[in-house]
Amino acid sequence: MKICVLVKEVPDAAVEKRIDPSTGRMDRSGERNLNPYDTHAIEAAMQIREGGAVEVSEIIAVTMGPGTATRALQKAVSLGADRSLHLTDDALVGSDVAATGYALSKALESESPDLVLLGQQSDDGECYTIGAVVADHLKMPSLTQVIKMDVSGGEAPALTCERQAEYGYDTVQITLPAVISVGDAINEPRYPSLKAIMGAKKKPLQTVAAGDIGIDPTLVGTDGSRVRCGDFHDPPAKSAGQIIEDDDTDETVAKIVAWLDERKLI
Amino acid sequence: MPDVLVYVLHYEGAFNKNSLGAVSEGAKQAAAIGGECHAVVVGGDDLSDELCKTVGNYGAKKVFRAQGAEGLAQPVIDAMDKVIGDHGHSYALFGGGLLGFEIGAGLAARRNAGVTMEVIKIKVDDAKLVAERPILQDSKISDSHYRGDLGIIIGRINAFELAPPTSDVAEIVDVDVDYSPWSAQATMVQRGEQRGADVDIEGADILIAGGRGLGKAEGFELAEELAKAFGGNSAVAATRAVVDAGWYPYAAQIGQTGKTVSPKLYLAAGISGAIQHKVGMQSSENIVAVNKDANAPIFEFSDLGIVGDLNKILPKLTAAIKAKKAS
Numbered sequence: 001m002k003i004c005v006l007v008k009e010v011p012d013a014a015v016e017k018r019i020d021p022s023t024g025r026m027d028r029s030g031e032r033n034l035n036p037y038d039t040h041a042i043e044a045a046m047q048i049r050e051g052g053a054v055e056v057s058e059i060i061a062v063t064m065g066p067g068t069a070t071r072a073l074q075k076a077v078s079l080g081a082d083r084s085l086h087l088t089d090d091a092l093v094g095s096d097v098a099a100t101g102y103a104l105s106k107a108l109e110s111e112s113p114d115l116v117l118l119g120q121q122s123d124d125g126e127c128y129t130i131g132a133v134v135a136d137h138l139k140m141p142s143l144t145q146v147i148k149m150d151v152s153g154g155e156a157p158a159l160t161c162e163r164q165a166e167y168g169y170d171t172v173q174i175t176l177p178a179v180i181s182v183g184d185a186i187n188e189p190r191y192p193s194l195k196a197i198m199g200a201k202k203k204p205l206q207t208v209a210a211g212d213i214g215i216d217p218t219l220v221g222t223d224g225s226r227v228r229c230g231d232f233h234d235p236p237a238k239s240a241g242q243i244i245e246d247d248d249t250d251e252t253v254a255k256i257v258a259w260l261d262e263r264k265l266i
Numbered sequence: 267m268p269d270v271l272v273y274v275l276h277y278e279g280a281f282n283k284n285s286l287g288a289v290s291e292g293a294k295q296a297a298a299i300g301g302e303c304h305a306v307v308v309g310g311d312d313l314s315d316e317l318c319k320t321v322g323n324y325g326a327k328k329v330f331r332a333q334g335a336e337g338l339a340q341p342v343i344d345a346m347d348k349v350i351g352d353h354g355h356s357y358a359l360f361g362g363g364l365l366g367f368e369i370g371a372g373l374a375a376r377r378n379a380g381v382t383m384e385v386i387k388i389k390v391d392d393a394k395l396v397a398e399r400p401i402l403q404d405s406k407i408s409d410s411h412y413r414g415d416l417g418i419i420i421g422r423i424n425a426f427e428l429a430p431p432t433s434d435v436a437e438i439v440d441v442d443v444d445y446s447p448w449s450a451q452a453t454m455v456q457r458g459e460q461r462g463a464d465v466d467i468e469g470a471d472i473l474i475a476g477g478r479g480l481g482k483a484e485g486f487e488l489a490e491e492l493a494k495a496f497g498g499n500s501a502v503a504a505t506r507a508v509v510d511a512g513w514y515p516y517a518a519q520i521g522q523t524g525k526t527v528s529p530k531l532y533l534a535a536g537i538s539g540a541i542q543h544k545v546g547m548q549s550s551e552n553i554v555a556v557n558k559d560a561n562a563p564i565f566e567f568s569d570l571g572i573v574g575d576l577n578k579i580l581p582k583l584t585a586a587i588k589a590k591k592a593s
Binding site: 018019096101127130131132134136139140141144145147163164166168170171174175176184219225226227229231233234243244245246249252254256257260265 | 277337339340343368376400404407408420447448451452453454457459460461507552553565566567569582586591
């Protein structure tokens, strides 16, 4: 079984995110890191490999992004991927979520995976949906927010997935190939060993451009995107609340009680 | 005609409130651009004529009904693809929730359409719909303008209000759908399983909500003690992360896939305040947050925020409230 894990480079959580007024796009400069949600997808792939129900031939980290995105791939490799595929092309800049999903699906198509895993969301764009876009292009079933996943081997490998939906927990059986986005409750990602971190740069990293994998240039980039975002404005102002730094807990508690009492909440 | 097609989710013979809110919104926006609002439902025998025509109460003129698997995105994508292909709707609208996100995104791929998620407001510009979505942890709003034949709008949960029902009924149109082979690859084994004890958080006046910051399942004892100190109509609620981790029952979950509450007091202990949680509690009358991380987003929408260690603060607060009550 071949597993592809979609990963993304995102601004470090500690960096304040902002819109670049000159381009109208998110300013993605500054400190970058592997999207923390993606580490759960890599861990899920590793657990399938280690679980032994099916034989995993390869785990491949796949990303689309600028040159710096290789760092996210190296992190993914240090966490267990065998090699990585980097789709990078100026023609892809400005792609919306649908165009990005299309481009990623072409990259994945070139690998013919049995299973595509990804994290539940990216730390920056907050879209939650790229898996569903990718799946429809690949003509595969898809499930998002999966918090438990059991693999059964045999003639037709299948997954039994659990997740929370509108009315409680759903259990869904899926035959492969499939696209699964995992929730962060699915596992506790391991820390990479020093050896794995050092070795990551030596693992194969293939770089491809849009034309190499048959991406239709009219369907990607700013011009190929069907949504134009802009006119950024502020949400309705909400008066800022009162903040207490807890230096002396007795004093803090007295303040809370007084605040609650004033509002007749006790 | 610029018609709007709304997906309406149902479970055990009842429509989803967020979906019906989207029908209300769809009817309003379709009228503004000179079109009609239609609904689409996919499921089994519980989609009776009696039930289906009630989407007309919220403004849908027609309801397209397809027989198919429930609770999964792919069959609905197939059904909506067929309906839009035959009819030529200009917009597809979803009331939020997990399935709406999956269907909307898959439909965007299928029909090469633009998609915007987490939409909180729709407006009309030059006879076209424009979707407003908050970005950057809700600190800015971005406007989405659509190009092409179809625009897909996925609402944030609770974004679209249910209009008062009228006595209008929708015309039922049965649709035959050839489901994609990959739709058949997924099978629902069990839907809507409830896990853990049944607790009522929706009726509570005072909610003490716990998140990951409680550290472990036993940490909820602090929240329970505090709720007990308040007495009366108080209860303990939880975030999705801790429910998924098995620390607290599903019935107590607040947020996107849980319950929506608006108590008199919402005290959040060890909750960072992710958007998915915020949508379930932001209309609470008074919000108090205790968190050790001064940068936690929850402080941005709290009325009173305490930066500190909840293990130190909660027990003392519990004692102080007990003392106050006794005095």
